[in-house]
Amino acid sequence: MGKADDVMDICLLAGEIMLKYGAETYRVEETLERIAKAATFKNVHCFATTTGIFLSFEETKEKEDLMQMVRIDDRMQDLNKVTEVNQVSREFVAGELTVKEAHEKLTAISQAPMQFPLWVIHLAAGFAGSGFSYLFGGSWFDLLPAFLAAIVSSLVLVELERHLKVRFAAEFAAAFCGGTTAIGLVYFGLGANLDQIIIGSLMPLVPGVPLTNAVRDLMSGDLLAGVTRxxxxxxxxxxxxxxxxxTISIFL
Amino acid sequence: MQLTIELIITFIATVAFGIIFSVPKRALLIGGAIGMVTWGILQGGLHFEVSPVVSTAIASLSAATTSHFLAKRIRIPVTALAIPGILPLVPGSRAYFTMLSFVEGDYLTGLEFGVQTMLQAGAIASGLVFALAIFSFGKGIGHRYEPNR
Structure with missing residues (x-):
């Protein structure tokens, strides 16, 4: 009796972490089914969409089925956690971990802080922004203003999401502030190509994870998850x- | 010389993007290298006067194939490599000019840029899909008929 509940717990915990931090739907379903099958349960079915996971399996032969679901509200991007959960599930399926150890590891993963501190992420956004402003046809003088503008948009994005918790409004405000910073910097004589600097300031906001996952989900048959992503x-x-x-129609 | 500078900048920018997406540390530099190769292929295609959409598709295919291959080797999810790998192809510049033209009321130019943006995004997606098709022979879901029954 106890074992089925424990396995259900680790399955749903693993699925929740993976889906929350940006794994593809097929990976979540496959991982959960593998874990449940490795724990010798039969008739395993898993259905995952972008916002929830259903999992069911037979507890004893031909009676007492178990079925649970979790709802996932937050969707963030932390591919490191997805990789770690993947590793735990691989070890569990290979029989190197007991149910209890797997549960401890998964809890540790879900409570772990981000891999990189926030200032490193802001700095990386600056480098990415200035790099892409150069690649999209900017000059050497545009590197510094694009760096600053990208850091501003990344800062606004993270801080707004932390306090307001409104989806899409954070991106809107971040794009607005990044663009305004870029226009201001060019107005005061820092940087030459305004267009490229603005593009650079926007690049850190690009929704890379949902885009790639949408293609991947659609192709592996998870039409619902693919369309929503x-x-x-x-x-x-x-x-x-x-x-x-x-920002362009106001300030330009 | 110009290309060398661009490749180095692509490498730095792609690694920075890896940090934004919190890619595992052991995959950061590999992702950067894939991004660098992607940019090189895109520029090579443009240099030999292949159309931008086709060059993007080829670059995206090579990036996705390399990431599938390497992800199996070092045992991490493909997305952790594929996302930084295809980022240099994102048509950010065209998307921006689409929006700029619409704001300025120049709808025809806006539509032209918009179609280019859509096509380039489609090219990236098609590259991903082809690589996926190569690496999922024998698994995945069937379609229409059941010839093996």
Missing amino acids: GAEALLTSLAIASGIAL
Whole structure:
């Protein structure tokens, strides 16, 4: 009796972490089914969408089925946690971990802080922004303003999401502030190509994880999850575009 | 010389993007290298006057194939490599000019840029899909008929 509940717990915990931090749907379903099968349960079925997971399996032969679901509200991007859960499930399936050890490891993963501290992420956003502003046709003088503008947009994005918890509004505000910073810097004589600097300041906001996952989900037959992820990516891009459109029509 | 500078900048920018997406540490530099190769292939295609959409598709295919291959080797999810790998192809510049033209009321130019953006995004997706098709022979879901029954 106890074992089935424990296995259900680790399955749903693993699935919740993976889906929350940006794994593809097929990976979540496959991992959960593998864990449950490795724990010698039969008739395992898993259905995952972008916002929830259903899992059911037979506890004893032909009676007492177990079925649970979890709802996932947050969707963040931390591919490191996905990799770690993947590793735990691989070890569990290979029989190197007991149910209890797996549960401890998964709890540790879900409570672990981010792999990189926030200031490193902001700095990385700056480097990414200035790099792409150069690649999209900017000059050497555009590197510094694009760096600053990208850091501003990354800062606004993270801080707004932390306090307001409104989806898409954070991207909108971040694009607006990044664009305004870029226009201001160029106005005061720092940097030459305004367009490239603005593009650079927007690059850290690109919804890379939902976009790639949408393609992947659609191709592996998870039509529901694929379409919803695609809609999420589209809405994020629209929020960014309208934010930058607002700043351009006001200040330019 | 110009290309060398661009490749180095792509490497730095791609690694920085890896940090933004919190890619595992052992995959950071590999992702950067894939991004660098992707940019090199894209620029090579443009240099030999292949159309931008086709060059993007080829670059995306090579990036996705390399990431599938390497992800199996070092045992991490493919996304952790594929996302930094295809990022240099993102049509950020065209998307921006689409929006700029619409804001300025120049709808025809906006539509032109918009179509280019969509095509380039589609090219990236098609590259991902082809690589996926190569690496999922024998698994995945069937379609229409059941010839093996």
